[in-house]
Amino acid sequence: SSKHREDPHFRWAPELKKSYDVVIVGAGGHGLATAYYLAAHHGITNVCVLEKGYLAGGNTARNTTIVRANYLTPEGVAFYKESVELFRGLSLELDINIMYSERGHFTLAHTDAAMRTARWRAEVNKHLGVDSELIYPDDIARLCPTMNMSDEVRYPILGALYHPPGAIARHDAVAWGYARQAMRRGVEVHPQTEVTDVLIENGRAVGVETSRGTIHAGKVVQAVAGSSSLMARKAGFRLPIRTIPLQACVSEPVKPILDQIVVSGSLHVYISQSARGEMVMGGATDPYGLYSTRSTLDFKEGLMGHMLELFPFMAELRVLRQWAGMADMTPDFSPVMGLTPVENYYIDAGWGTWGFKATPVCGKRMAECVATGTQPGLLRPFALDRFDRFDLVGEKGAASVGH
Numbered sequence: 495s496s497k498h499r500e501d502p503h504f505r506w507a508p509e510l511k512k513s514y515d516v517v518i519v520g521a522g523g524h525g526l527a528t529a530y531y532l533a534a535h536h537g538i539t540n541v542c543v544l545e546k547g548y549l550a551g552g553n554t555a556r557n558t559t560i561v562r563a564n565y566l567t568p569e570g571v572a573f574y575k576e577s578v579e580l581f582r583g584l585s586l587e588l589d590i591n592i593m594y595s596e597r598g599h600f601t602l603a604h605t606d607a608a609m610r611t612a613r614w615r616a617e618v619n620k621h622l623g624v625d626s627e628l629i630y631p632d633d634i635a636r637l638c639p640t641m642n643m644s645d646e647v648r649y650p651i652l653g654a655l656y657h658p659p660g661a662i663a664r665h666d667a668v669a670w671g672y673a674r675q676a677m678r679r680g681v682e683v684h685p686q687t688e689v690t691d692v693l694i695e696n697g698r699a700v701g702v703e704t705s706r707g708t709i710h711a712g713k714v715v716q717a718v719a720g721s722s723s724l725m726a727r728k729a730g731f732r733l734p735i736r737t738i739p740l741q742a743c744v745s746e747p748v749k750p751i752l753d754q755i756v757v758s759g760s761l762h763v764y765i766s767q768s769a770r771g772e773m774v775m776g777g778a779t780d781p782y783g784l785y786s787t788r789s790t791l792d793f794k795e796g797l798m799g800h801m802l803e804l805f806p807f808m809a810e811l812r813v814l815r816q817w818a819g820m821a822d823m824t825p826d827f828s829p830v831m832g833l834t835p836v837e838n839y840y841i842d843a844g845w846g847t848w849g850f851k852a853t854p855v856c857g858k859r860m861a862e863c864v865a866t867g868t869q870p871g872l873l874r875p876f877a878l879d880r881f882d883r884f885d886l887v888g889e890k891g892a893a894s895v896g897h
Protein backbone atom coordinates (compact mmCIF):
# COMPACT_ATOMS: atom_id res chain seq x y z
CA SER A 495 0.00 0.00 0.00
CA SER A 496 1.08 3.65 -0.32
CA LYS A 497 1.35 3.78 3.48
CA HIS A 498 3.99 1.07 3.28
CA ARG A 499 5.94 2.96 0.62
CA GLU A 500 6.22 5.98 2.95
CA ASP A 501 7.67 3.98 5.84
CA PRO A 502 10.94 5.74 6.85
CA HIS A 503 12.46 2.53 8.23
CA PHE A 504 11.68 -0.19 5.70
CA ARG A 505 11.59 -0.22 1.90
CA TRP A 506 8.41 -2.20 1.34
CA ALA A 507 7.91 -3.55 -2.17
CA PRO A 508 4.49 -2.54 -3.50
CA GLU A 509 3.56 -5.73 -5.36
CA LEU A 510 4.50 -9.37 -5.40
CA LYS A 511 6.38 -10.38 -8.52
CA LYS A 512 5.56 -13.57 -10.41
CA SER A 513 8.98 -15.07 -9.85
CA TYR A 514 12.12 -14.80 -7.66
CA ASP A 515 15.46 -16.58 -7.54
CA VAL A 516 14.84 -17.45 -3.89
CA VAL A 517 11.58 -17.49 -1.91
CA ILE A 518 11.97 -17.64 1.87
CA VAL A 519 8.90 -18.70 3.84
CA GLY A 520 8.72 -17.02 7.28
CA ALA A 521 9.87 -13.50 8.22
CA GLY A 522 11.20 -14.34 11.67
CA GLY A 523 14.81 -13.61 12.61
CA HIS A 524 16.02 -16.71 10.78
CA GLY A 525 14.29 -16.06 7.45
CA LEU A 526 15.31 -12.39 7.50
CA ALA A 527 18.92 -13.17 8.43
CA THR A 528 19.11 -15.73 5.62
CA ALA A 529 17.82 -13.08 3.19
CA TYR A 530 20.36 -10.54 4.44
CA TYR A 531 23.36 -12.86 4.08
CA LEU A 532 22.18 -14.06 0.65
CA ALA A 533 22.29 -10.42 -0.47
CA ALA A 534 25.31 -9.21 1.51
CA HIS A 535 27.62 -12.24 1.15
CA HIS A 536 26.49 -13.85 -2.10
CA GLY A 537 25.06 -10.99 -4.18
CA ILE A 538 21.71 -12.81 -4.48
CA THR A 539 19.09 -10.07 -4.22
CA ASN A 540 16.16 -11.30 -6.31
CA VAL A 541 14.75 -12.71 -3.09
CA CYS A 542 11.42 -12.40 -1.32
CA VAL A 543 10.51 -13.28 2.26
CA LEU A 544 6.85 -14.22 2.71
CA GLU A 545 5.20 -13.88 6.11
CA LYS A 546 1.67 -14.92 6.98
CA GLY A 547 1.46 -12.45 9.88
CA TYR A 548 3.52 -9.37 10.64
CA LEU A 549 7.28 -8.86 10.56
CA ALA A 550 8.97 -11.10 13.17
CA GLY A 551 5.74 -11.65 15.12
CA GLY A 552 6.31 -15.38 15.70
CA ASN A 553 8.78 -16.92 18.15
CA THR A 554 11.25 -14.10 17.46
CA ALA A 555 8.79 -11.77 19.22
CA ARG A 556 8.11 -14.24 22.02
CA ASN A 557 11.52 -15.41 23.14
CA THR A 558 13.52 -14.45 26.21
CA THR A 559 16.63 -13.55 24.15
CA ILE A 560 19.28 -15.61 25.91
CA VAL A 561 22.45 -15.94 23.84
CA ARG A 562 25.18 -18.38 24.88
CA ALA A 563 27.55 -21.02 23.49
CA ASN A 564 27.85 -23.32 26.53
CA TYR A 565 26.49 -26.42 24.80
CA LEU A 566 27.39 -30.05 25.41
CA THR A 567 28.45 -31.56 22.07
CA PRO A 568 31.50 -30.36 20.11
CA GLU A 569 29.22 -29.87 17.07
CA GLY A 570 26.82 -27.70 19.06
CA VAL A 571 29.52 -25.67 20.78
CA ALA A 572 31.29 -24.87 17.48
CA PHE A 573 28.01 -23.78 15.90
CA TYR A 574 26.75 -21.56 18.74
CA LYS A 575 30.24 -20.11 19.28
CA GLU A 576 30.14 -18.65 15.77
CA SER A 577 26.74 -17.13 16.57
CA VAL A 578 28.02 -15.44 19.74
CA GLU A 579 30.91 -13.99 17.73
CA LEU A 580 28.50 -12.65 15.10
CA PHE A 581 26.17 -11.23 17.77
CA ARG A 582 29.05 -9.22 19.26
CA GLY A 583 29.50 -7.29 16.01
CA LEU A 584 25.87 -7.18 14.93
CA SER A 585 24.95 -3.64 16.06
CA LEU A 586 27.75 -2.31 13.87
CA GLU A 587 27.06 -4.64 10.96
CA LEU A 588 23.33 -3.87 10.86
CA ASP A 589 23.63 -0.23 11.95
CA ILE A 590 21.02 -0.65 14.68
CA ASN A 591 21.51 -0.92 18.42
CA ILE A 592 20.54 -4.49 19.28
CA MET A 593 21.32 -3.72 22.96
CA TYR A 594 23.62 -6.72 23.24
CA SER A 595 24.38 -7.06 26.93
CA GLU A 596 26.82 -9.67 28.28
CA ARG A 597 25.60 -10.67 31.73
CA GLY A 598 27.18 -13.99 32.63
CA HIS A 599 25.04 -17.14 32.50
CA PHE A 600 24.59 -19.56 35.41
CA THR A 601 23.23 -23.06 34.93
CA LEU A 602 22.58 -24.12 38.51
CA ALA A 603 23.28 -27.67 39.65
CA HIS A 604 21.19 -29.08 42.50
CA THR A 605 22.14 -32.76 42.10
CA ASP A 606 25.31 -34.83 41.64
CA ALA A 607 24.16 -35.70 38.11
CA ALA A 608 23.76 -32.01 37.24
CA MET A 609 27.25 -31.31 38.66
CA ARG A 610 28.66 -34.01 36.40
CA THR A 611 26.95 -32.55 33.33
CA ALA A 612 28.15 -29.05 34.26
CA ARG A 613 31.74 -30.28 34.52
CA TRP A 614 31.40 -32.12 31.22
CA ARG A 615 30.07 -29.01 29.47
CA ALA A 616 32.79 -26.82 31.00
CA GLU A 617 35.53 -29.12 29.69
CA VAL A 618 34.06 -29.42 26.17
CA ASN A 619 33.56 -25.64 26.10
CA LYS A 620 37.11 -24.84 27.21
CA HIS A 621 38.55 -27.32 24.73
CA LEU A 622 36.80 -25.43 21.92
CA GLY A 623 37.72 -21.96 23.18
CA VAL A 624 34.41 -21.11 24.89
CA ASP A 625 34.65 -19.47 28.32
CA SER A 626 32.80 -21.73 30.82
CA GLU A 627 33.75 -22.92 34.29
CA LEU A 628 32.29 -25.12 37.02
CA ILE A 629 31.94 -22.96 40.14
CA TYR A 630 30.85 -23.64 43.72
CA PRO A 631 28.45 -21.93 46.20
CA ASP A 632 30.98 -19.39 47.57
CA ASP A 633 31.63 -18.02 44.09
CA ILE A 634 27.96 -18.09 43.16
CA ALA A 635 27.07 -16.07 46.28
CA ARG A 636 29.81 -13.54 45.48
CA LEU A 637 28.83 -13.14 41.82
CA CYS A 638 25.05 -13.15 42.35
CA PRO A 639 24.30 -11.85 45.85
CA THR A 640 20.52 -11.72 45.36
CA MET A 641 20.25 -15.52 44.98
CA ASN A 642 19.07 -17.61 47.93
CA MET A 643 22.01 -19.93 48.71
CA SER A 644 20.43 -21.44 51.84
CA ASP A 645 20.48 -25.22 52.20
CA GLU A 646 17.13 -25.04 54.04
CA VAL A 647 15.29 -25.49 50.72
CA ARG A 648 14.08 -28.51 48.74
CA TYR A 649 16.95 -28.36 46.24
CA PRO A 650 20.04 -26.63 47.67
CA ILE A 651 22.49 -25.26 45.09
CA LEU A 652 25.62 -27.43 44.84
CA GLY A 653 27.38 -25.52 42.07
CA ALA A 654 26.88 -23.99 38.64
CA LEU A 655 28.20 -23.95 35.12
CA TYR A 656 29.29 -20.31 34.81
CA HIS A 657 29.52 -18.89 31.27
CA PRO A 658 30.65 -15.21 31.39
CA PRO A 659 29.79 -14.43 27.70
CA GLY A 660 26.10 -15.34 28.25
CA ALA A 661 24.07 -12.38 26.98
CA ILE A 662 20.66 -10.91 26.22
CA ALA A 663 19.68 -8.64 23.32
CA ARG A 664 16.74 -6.70 21.94
CA HIS A 665 15.00 -9.33 19.83
CA ASP A 666 12.97 -6.93 17.64
CA ALA A 667 16.08 -4.92 16.80
CA VAL A 668 17.83 -8.08 15.58
CA ALA A 669 14.96 -8.95 13.22
CA TRP A 670 14.32 -5.38 12.12
CA GLY A 671 18.04 -4.82 11.54
CA TYR A 672 18.27 -7.85 9.26
CA ALA A 673 15.04 -6.87 7.47
CA ARG A 674 16.13 -3.29 6.88
CA GLN A 675 19.58 -4.19 5.59
CA ALA A 676 18.20 -6.95 3.36
CA MET A 677 15.59 -4.55 1.92
CA ARG A 678 18.27 -1.93 1.28
CA ARG A 679 20.01 -4.50 -0.89
CA GLY A 680 16.85 -5.23 -2.91
CA VAL A 681 15.25 -8.09 -0.97
CA GLU A 682 11.45 -7.89 -0.75
CA VAL A 683 9.58 -8.69 2.46
CA HIS A 684 5.84 -9.32 2.18
CA PRO A 685 3.80 -9.55 5.40
CA GLN A 686 0.20 -10.84 5.36
CA THR A 687 1.20 -13.37 2.71
CA GLU A 688 0.67 -16.99 3.70
CA VAL A 689 2.29 -19.85 1.82
CA THR A 690 -0.46 -22.43 1.36
CA ASP A 691 1.35 -24.99 -0.81
CA VAL A 692 4.73 -25.84 -2.30
CA LEU A 693 4.91 -26.49 -6.04
CA ILE A 694 6.98 -29.57 -6.89
CA GLU A 695 7.85 -30.82 -10.38
CA ASN A 696 9.87 -34.01 -10.90
CA GLY A 697 11.13 -33.97 -7.29
CA ARG A 698 12.26 -30.35 -7.31
CA ALA A 699 10.66 -27.24 -5.82
CA VAL A 700 9.66 -24.71 -8.47
CA GLY A 701 7.51 -22.26 -6.52
CA VAL A 702 4.86 -21.69 -3.88
CA GLU A 703 1.13 -21.11 -3.77
CA THR A 704 0.25 -18.14 -1.55
CA SER A 705 -2.81 -16.30 -0.25
CA ARG A 706 -1.91 -13.68 -2.90
CA GLY A 707 -1.34 -16.01 -5.84
CA THR A 708 1.29 -18.31 -7.35
CA ILE A 709 5.00 -17.44 -7.23
CA HIS A 710 7.71 -19.25 -9.17
CA ALA A 711 11.03 -19.74 -7.43
CA GLY A 712 14.48 -21.00 -8.32
CA LYS A 713 14.88 -22.12 -4.73
CA VAL A 714 12.57 -22.25 -1.71
CA VAL A 715 13.66 -21.99 1.94
CA GLN A 716 11.32 -22.79 4.82
CA ALA A 717 12.03 -20.95 8.08
CA VAL A 718 8.68 -21.20 9.85
CA ALA A 719 9.69 -22.35 13.38
CA GLY A 720 6.56 -23.76 15.13
CA SER A 721 4.91 -24.57 11.79
CA SER A 722 7.83 -26.62 10.42
CA SER A 723 6.05 -30.00 10.20
CA LEU A 724 3.03 -28.43 8.48
CA MET A 725 5.21 -26.70 5.88
CA ALA A 726 7.42 -29.77 5.26
CA ARG A 727 4.28 -31.81 4.67
CA LYS A 728 3.29 -29.38 1.91
CA ALA A 729 6.69 -30.06 0.35
CA GLY A 730 6.04 -33.81 0.61
CA PHE A 731 8.25 -35.04 3.48
CA ARG A 732 7.88 -35.62 7.21
CA LEU A 733 9.89 -34.25 10.13
CA PRO A 734 10.65 -35.93 13.48
CA ILE A 735 9.30 -32.89 15.33
CA ARG A 736 6.64 -32.37 18.02
CA THR A 737 5.27 -28.86 18.41
CA ILE A 738 4.76 -27.86 22.05
CA PRO A 739 3.86 -24.47 23.56
CA LEU A 740 6.58 -22.67 25.53
CA GLN A 741 5.47 -19.88 27.82
CA ALA A 742 7.17 -16.90 29.43
CA CYS A 743 6.26 -13.77 31.39
CA VAL A 744 7.69 -10.49 32.68
CA SER A 745 7.25 -8.69 35.96
CA GLU A 746 6.60 -5.01 36.41
CA PRO A 747 9.86 -3.05 35.96
CA VAL A 748 12.15 -2.41 38.94
CA LYS A 749 15.57 -0.85 39.38
CA PRO A 750 18.60 -2.98 38.41
CA ILE A 751 18.83 -5.84 40.89
CA LEU A 752 19.85 -8.90 38.87
CA ASP A 753 22.77 -8.61 36.51
CA GLN A 754 23.13 -12.27 35.57
CA ILE A 755 21.08 -14.81 33.65
CA VAL A 756 20.15 -17.68 35.96
CA VAL A 757 18.82 -21.06 34.85
CA SER A 758 17.85 -24.07 36.92
CA GLY A 759 17.09 -27.23 34.96
CA SER A 760 15.98 -29.05 38.12
CA LEU A 761 13.58 -26.30 39.20
CA HIS A 762 12.51 -25.74 35.56
CA VAL A 763 12.94 -21.96 35.76
CA TYR A 764 15.14 -19.22 34.34
CA ILE A 765 15.34 -15.46 34.81
CA SER A 766 17.15 -12.31 33.69
CA GLN A 767 16.44 -8.61 34.08
CA SER A 768 15.86 -6.66 30.88
CA ALA A 769 17.24 -3.19 30.12
CA ARG A 770 13.73 -1.90 30.92
CA GLY A 771 13.95 -3.38 34.43
CA GLU A 772 11.42 -6.17 33.88
CA MET A 773 12.21 -9.61 35.25
CA VAL A 774 12.02 -11.90 32.21
CA MET A 775 11.07 -15.42 33.30
CA GLY A 776 10.20 -18.77 31.84
CA GLY A 777 10.13 -22.45 32.52
CA ALA A 778 9.66 -25.82 30.88
CA THR A 779 7.61 -26.50 27.77
CA ASP A 780 3.92 -27.28 28.37
CA PRO A 781 3.21 -30.94 29.17
CA TYR A 782 1.45 -31.62 25.83
CA GLY A 783 1.81 -30.92 22.13
CA LEU A 784 -0.45 -28.17 20.75
CA TYR A 785 -0.61 -25.62 17.94
CA SER A 786 -1.62 -22.63 20.04
CA THR A 787 -0.13 -19.52 21.61
CA ARG A 788 -2.55 -19.24 24.52
CA SER A 789 -1.01 -18.83 27.99
CA THR A 790 -2.14 -20.45 31.25
CA LEU A 791 -2.50 -19.84 34.98
CA ASP A 792 -1.00 -23.28 35.56
CA PHE A 793 2.30 -22.14 34.03
CA LYS A 794 2.47 -19.01 36.15
CA GLU A 795 1.73 -20.82 39.41
CA GLY A 796 4.30 -23.54 38.74
CA LEU A 797 6.94 -21.02 37.72
CA MET A 798 6.49 -18.75 40.73
CA GLY A 799 6.59 -21.56 43.28
CA HIS A 800 10.10 -22.46 42.14
CA MET A 801 11.24 -18.92 41.44
CA LEU A 802 10.53 -17.78 45.00
CA GLU A 803 12.82 -20.50 46.29
CA LEU A 804 15.71 -18.97 44.32
CA PHE A 805 14.74 -15.29 44.64
CA PRO A 806 12.43 -14.69 47.63
CA PHE A 807 12.30 -10.92 46.88
CA MET A 808 10.18 -11.76 43.83
CA ALA A 809 7.20 -12.31 46.15
CA GLU A 810 6.66 -8.53 46.12
CA LEU A 811 6.61 -8.24 42.31
CA ARG A 812 3.54 -8.34 40.08
CA VAL A 813 3.43 -10.09 36.73
CA LEU A 814 2.94 -7.59 33.93
CA ARG A 815 2.57 -9.76 30.80
CA GLN A 816 2.47 -13.43 29.93
CA TRP A 817 2.59 -15.11 26.52
CA ALA A 818 3.47 -18.29 24.62
CA GLY A 819 5.23 -19.41 21.45
CA MET A 820 5.23 -22.73 19.61
CA ALA A 821 8.44 -24.72 20.00
CA ASP A 822 9.18 -27.42 17.43
CA MET A 823 11.09 -30.01 19.43
CA THR A 824 13.45 -32.55 17.85
CA PRO A 825 14.34 -35.85 19.57
CA ASP A 826 17.96 -34.74 20.14
CA PHE A 827 17.26 -31.08 21.03
CA SER A 828 19.31 -29.93 18.03
CA PRO A 829 18.12 -28.04 14.96
CA VAL A 830 17.54 -29.32 11.42
CA MET A 831 19.25 -27.25 8.73
CA GLY A 832 20.16 -27.52 5.08
CA LEU A 833 19.31 -29.84 2.21
CA THR A 834 16.09 -31.89 2.07
CA PRO A 835 14.82 -34.84 -0.02
CA VAL A 836 13.31 -32.25 -2.38
CA GLU A 837 15.76 -30.65 -4.78
CA ASN A 838 16.02 -26.83 -4.45
CA TYR A 839 14.04 -26.95 -1.20
CA TYR A 840 15.98 -26.02 1.96
CA ILE A 841 14.98 -26.31 5.58
CA ASP A 842 15.70 -24.34 8.74
CA ALA A 843 13.70 -25.96 11.54
CA GLY A 844 13.79 -27.79 14.85
CA TRP A 845 14.55 -24.63 16.78
CA GLY A 846 12.49 -25.66 19.77
CA THR A 847 13.33 -23.49 22.76
CA TRP A 848 16.85 -22.54 21.64
CA GLY A 849 16.87 -20.75 18.27
CA PHE A 850 17.10 -17.01 18.97
CA LYS A 851 20.78 -17.29 19.86
CA ALA A 852 21.41 -18.98 16.52
CA THR A 853 19.80 -16.27 14.37
CA PRO A 854 23.06 -14.82 12.94
CA VAL A 855 24.94 -18.09 12.37
CA CYS A 856 21.88 -19.79 10.99
CA GLY A 857 21.24 -16.94 8.54
CA LYS A 858 24.87 -16.87 7.47
CA ARG A 859 25.23 -20.62 6.98
CA MET A 860 21.77 -21.19 5.47
CA ALA A 861 22.57 -18.48 2.94
CA GLU A 862 25.81 -20.29 2.11
CA CYS A 863 23.89 -23.55 1.76
CA VAL A 864 21.30 -22.01 -0.57
CA ALA A 865 23.88 -20.10 -2.62
CA THR A 866 26.16 -23.11 -3.15
CA GLY A 867 23.56 -25.90 -3.10
CA THR A 868 25.76 -27.84 -0.69
CA GLN A 869 25.66 -28.42 3.07
CA PRO A 870 28.30 -26.18 4.76
CA GLY A 871 30.67 -28.00 7.14
CA LEU A 872 29.28 -26.30 10.25
CA LEU A 873 25.76 -27.48 9.32
CA ARG A 874 26.70 -31.05 8.36
CA PRO A 875 25.92 -32.55 11.80
CA PHE A 876 22.48 -30.92 11.72
CA ALA A 877 21.31 -32.31 8.37
CA LEU A 878 17.84 -33.87 8.25
CA ASP A 879 19.23 -37.25 7.14
CA ARG A 880 20.97 -37.68 10.53
CA PHE A 881 17.72 -39.29 11.71
CA ASP A 882 18.05 -41.97 8.99
CA ARG A 883 21.71 -42.52 9.92
CA PHE A 884 20.95 -42.63 13.70
CA ASP A 885 23.65 -39.99 14.08
CA LEU A 886 21.94 -37.63 16.51
CA VAL A 887 23.47 -34.56 18.20
CA GLY A 888 22.24 -34.98 21.79
CA GLU A 889 21.90 -31.56 23.41
CA LYS A 890 19.15 -32.25 25.95
CA GLY A 891 21.60 -31.64 28.81
CA ALA A 892 22.35 -28.14 27.48
CA ALA A 893 18.93 -27.07 26.23
CA SER A 894 18.52 -24.98 29.37
CA VAL A 895 14.85 -25.09 30.34
CA GLY A 896 13.32 -28.35 31.58
CA HIS A 897 11.37 -30.64 29.25
Ligand code: FAD
Pocket residue numbers: 519520521522523524525544545546547548549550551552553554555556557558559560561687688689690717718719720721725740741742776817818819820821845846847848849850851852
Ligand atom coordinates in the same frame (compact mmCIF):
# COMPACT_ATOMS: atom_id res chain seq x y z
P1 FAD B 1 9.79 -17.27 14.00
O1 FAD B 1 10.20 -15.99 14.58
O2 FAD B 1 8.63 -17.98 14.64
O3 FAD B 1 9.48 -17.02 12.48
C1 FAD B 1 8.77 -17.93 11.67
C2 FAD B 1 7.71 -17.16 10.91
O4 FAD B 1 7.11 -18.02 9.96
C3 FAD B 1 6.59 -16.65 11.82
O5 FAD B 1 6.58 -15.23 11.80
C4 FAD B 1 5.33 -17.25 11.19
O6 FAD B 1 4.23 -16.39 11.21
C5 FAD B 1 5.79 -17.55 9.77
N1 FAD B 1 5.02 -18.60 9.09
C6 FAD B 1 4.62 -19.79 9.58
N2 FAD B 1 3.93 -20.47 8.63
C7 FAD B 1 3.89 -19.67 7.54
C8 FAD B 1 3.32 -19.81 6.24
N3 FAD B 1 2.64 -20.91 5.89
N4 FAD B 1 3.46 -18.80 5.36
C9 FAD B 1 4.15 -17.67 5.69
N5 FAD B 1 4.71 -17.48 6.91
C10 FAD B 1 4.59 -18.48 7.82
N6 FAD B 1 15.78 -19.17 21.99
C11 FAD B 1 16.97 -18.75 22.49
O7 FAD B 1 18.01 -18.92 21.86
N7 FAD B 1 17.05 -18.11 23.69
C12 FAD B 1 15.95 -17.92 24.47
O8 FAD B 1 16.05 -17.33 25.56
C13 FAD B 1 14.70 -18.38 23.99
N8 FAD B 1 13.59 -18.20 24.73
C14 FAD B 1 12.38 -18.59 24.25
C15 FAD B 1 11.26 -18.34 25.01
C16 FAD B 1 9.99 -18.63 24.52
C17 FAD B 1 8.77 -18.36 25.37
C18 FAD B 1 9.87 -19.20 23.22
C19 FAD B 1 8.52 -19.54 22.66
C20 FAD B 1 11.00 -19.50 22.47
C21 FAD B 1 12.27 -19.19 22.96
N9 FAD B 1 13.44 -19.40 22.22
C22 FAD B 1 14.65 -19.00 22.71
C23 FAD B 1 13.37 -20.03 20.89
C24 FAD B 1 13.33 -18.98 19.80
O9 FAD B 1 12.27 -18.06 20.04
C25 FAD B 1 13.09 -19.59 18.43
O10 FAD B 1 13.85 -20.76 18.24
C26 FAD B 1 13.46 -18.59 17.33
O11 FAD B 1 12.83 -17.35 17.58
C27 FAD B 1 13.05 -19.12 15.98
O12 FAD B 1 13.19 -18.08 15.05
P2 FAD B 1 12.55 -18.23 13.62
O13 FAD B 1 12.87 -17.02 12.84
O14 FAD B 1 12.90 -19.56 13.06
O15 FAD B 1 10.97 -18.34 13.95
Ligand code: PYC
Pocket residue numbers: 558560561562764776847848849893894895
Ligand atom coordinates in the same frame (compact mmCIF):
# COMPACT_ATOMS: atom_id res chain seq x y z
O1 PYC C 1 18.23 -21.53 24.86
O2 PYC C 1 19.16 -20.50 26.54
C1 PYC C 1 18.17 -20.91 25.93
C2 PYC C 1 16.84 -20.65 26.49
C3 PYC C 1 16.56 -20.10 27.68
C4 PYC C 1 15.20 -20.08 27.76
C5 PYC C 1 14.67 -20.58 26.63
N1 PYC C 1 15.71 -20.94 25.85
